Amino acid sequence: MFRREGESLRVRPAWPFSLEKQEMKKIVLTLGAISAFAVAQANAQTVVTDADGNGTYSMEELLVAFPELTEEVFKAADTDADGALSADELKAAQDAGNIPA
Ligand SMILES: [Ca+2]
Ligand SMILES: [Ca+2]
Known part of the structure; x- marks a missing residue:
C-alpha cells in the first residue's frame, strides 16, 4: 500500500515553499503597481x-x-x-x- 517513495523524492519540501514566496512577492508587487496605476489614471482623467x-x-x-x-x-x-x-x-x-x- 505504501509505494510513495518515488513521489516523496520528487516533491522536495524546500522549493515549492520558496516558489510560493516568490509568487506571493510578485503578486503583491503587481497589485501595488495596479493600484498605483489606477490612482494615476483617476487623477489624470479628472484634472483639467x-x-x-x-x-x-x-x-x-x-x-x-x-x-x-x-x-x-x-x-x-x-x-x-x-x-x-x-x-x-x-x-x-x-x-x-x-x-x-
Ligand atoms: Ca460656457
Ligand atoms: Ca481658462
Missing part, C-alpha cells in the same frame, strides 16, 4: 487645468486633458455659448457622459 487662470475651460485647455474632444462636443457642453466651459458646464457634460470624467 485652467492654464490661463480665467476661471473657465477653453477648447485648448480641455484638449490637454481630453485629446479626443471634438468641437461638436465642446459646443454642446457650452450651454451659455460663451466659447468656454465653466466648471458647472464641464461637470454637466461629464455627468451626461459627453466628456470623460
Whole structure:
C-alpha cells in the first residue's frame, strides 16, 4: 500500500515553499503597481487645468486633458455659448457622459 517513495523524492519540501514566496512577492508587487496605476489614471482623467487662470475651460485647455474632444462636443457642453466651459458646464457634460470624467 505504501509505494510513495518515488513521489516523496520528487516533491522536495524546500522549493515549492520558496516558489510560493516568490509568487506571493510578485503578486503583491503587481497589485501595488495596479493600484498605483489606477490612482494615476483617476487623477489624470479628472484634472483639467485652467492654464490661463480665467476661471473657465477653453477648447485648448480641455484638449490637454481630453485629446479626443471634438468641437461638436465642446459646443454642446457650452450651454451659455460663451466659447468656454465653466466648471458647472464641464461637470454637466461629464455627468451626461459627453466628456470623460
Ligand atoms: Ca481658462
Ligand atoms: Ca460656457
